[in-house]
Amino acid sequence: MKVSSDIASLKPYVPGKSIQETMREYNLDSVVKLASNENPLGLSSMALKAIIEALPELHRYPDASFAELKQAMSEYYEVEPKYMSFGNGSNELIDLLIRVFCEPGDCILTSEKAFIAYKICAKAASVKTFELPMGEDLKFPLQSLVEFLKNPNNPKPKLLFIANPNNPTGTYIGHKELKSFLDEVSNIPDLLVVLDEAYCEFVREDEAVDGAKLFKEYKNLVLLRTLSKVFGLAGLRVGTLIAQPEVVDYINRVRNPFNVNSLAQVAAPAAVKDKSYIQKAQEVNWKGLDYFYKELERLGLPYWKSQANFVLFDTQRDVMACNEALLTKGVIMRPLLGYGLKTHLRLSVGLMKENQVAIKALEEVLKEQKPLENK
Numbered sequence: 001m002k003v004s005s006d007i008a009s010l011k012p013y014v015p016g017k018s019i020q021e022t023m024r025e026y027n028l029d030s031v032v033k034l035a036s037n038e039n040p041l042g043l044s045s046m047a048l049k050a051i052i053e054a055l056p057e058l059h060r061y062p063d064a065s066f067a068e069l070k071q072a073m074s075e076y077y078e079v080e081p082k083y084m085s086f087g088n089g090s091n092e093l094i095d096l097l098i099r100v101f102c103e104p105g106d107c108i109l110t111s112e113k114a115f116i117a118y119k120i121c122a123k124a125a126s127v128k129t130f131e132l133p134m135g136e137d138l139k140f141p142l143q144s145l146v147e148f149l150k151n152p153n154n155p156k157p158k159l160l161f162i163a164n165p166n167n168p169t170g171t172y173i174g175h176k177e178l179k180s181f182l183d184e185v186s187n188i189p190d191l192l193v194v195l196d197e198a199y200c201e202f203v204r205e206d207e208a209v210d211g212a213k214l215f216k217e218y219k220n221l222v223l224l225r226t227l228s229k230v231f232g233l234a235g236l237r238v239g240t241l242i243a244q245p246e247v248v249d250y251i252n253r254v255r256n257p258f259n260v261n262s263l264a265q266v267a268a269p270a271a272v273k274d275k276s277y278i279q280k281a282q283e284v285n286w287k288g289l290d291y292f293y294k295e296l297e298r299l300g301l302p303y304w305k306s307q308a309n310f311v312l313f314d315t316q317r318d319v320m321a322c323n324e325a326l327l328t329k330g331v332i333m334r335p336l337l338g339y340g341l342k343t344h345l346r347l348s349v350g351l352m353k354e355n356q357v358a359i360k361a362l363e364e365v366l367k368e369q370k371p372l373e374n375k
């Protein structure tokens, strides 16, 4: 069997360990999973109702034109339908963007601590990824991105990926800073700037960005939104792409006609209309983050303020040993070795009870595991 060298050397995405897997492996009755930035509230009751009502129609193919979904998301995002397409999660849209706009041998640009799906999807398409380092603040290095793009000796990336807020760092670029960045890069020929706003509903900063307004001003901007986070539909897989109609048209040519399933197409409109669920999700998240900050300070662990639904912190210890010890106590967090974060864990916000269980387990593990010498 012969596969391309890029596929042969591809390291697959490592998802968070599942609850069932962990219960079995560690012989536990209960497990708290705070590893995948999922919504801890469970499904919105309005979404659940829509799903149940749609069940008897599952022998039909989904609506390939997304009529109801598009209408609902258009109202929610205040963007006309012609600017939108949809994917099987925004992850599929990342994949499609790379397939549509890059040829093998082309390159994309991002940061080394950006969401890892960009690099994985690129490699799968034999597209090279240039990753610029972040500074101590773990924010997207806008200045070095501009310098890279303006240096005539560098290859010309077709796509620039920015996650805002970023996963796994939780860091954020405010409106003013982002605008002046876009002013610098909006006229570079054949470059699309992909702004992945998976966590935008969790932003508490005053200087919040509304990408859905910016994309009309900057024609090379492509927005990605998802129903997986604040809307609690991670298992159904729906992501939204917002871009100029020309971009939408190319994506629609390449995507599979039924890439968003029927249940997802009815659950998404219901979920975005469930205002009280969304509000509750935000409140639970913000209270949870404040609790984590307070506890991490008490435990003396450095952390990064987050505008998303998770916090990144530095255990200052052998992270795989810490992670193993946490798993034996029934708590799943996420190590981030693939991002070059050698002693860090990412902890998603859960219900307050789950947050407390996680912190208690962490406190025990910190006592068992010695800090590394050079820390």
Ligand SMILES: *Cc1c(COP(=O)(O)O)cnc(C)c1O
Residues within 6 Å of the ligand: 037, 088, 089, 090, 091, 092, 115, 163, 166, 167, 196, 198, 225, 226, 227, 228, 229, 234, 237, 238, 239
């Ligand atoms: C979770 C996440 C997504 C969403 O992925 P889906 O495929 O829509 O579930 C996209 N981008 C980032 C940065 C994420 O963390």
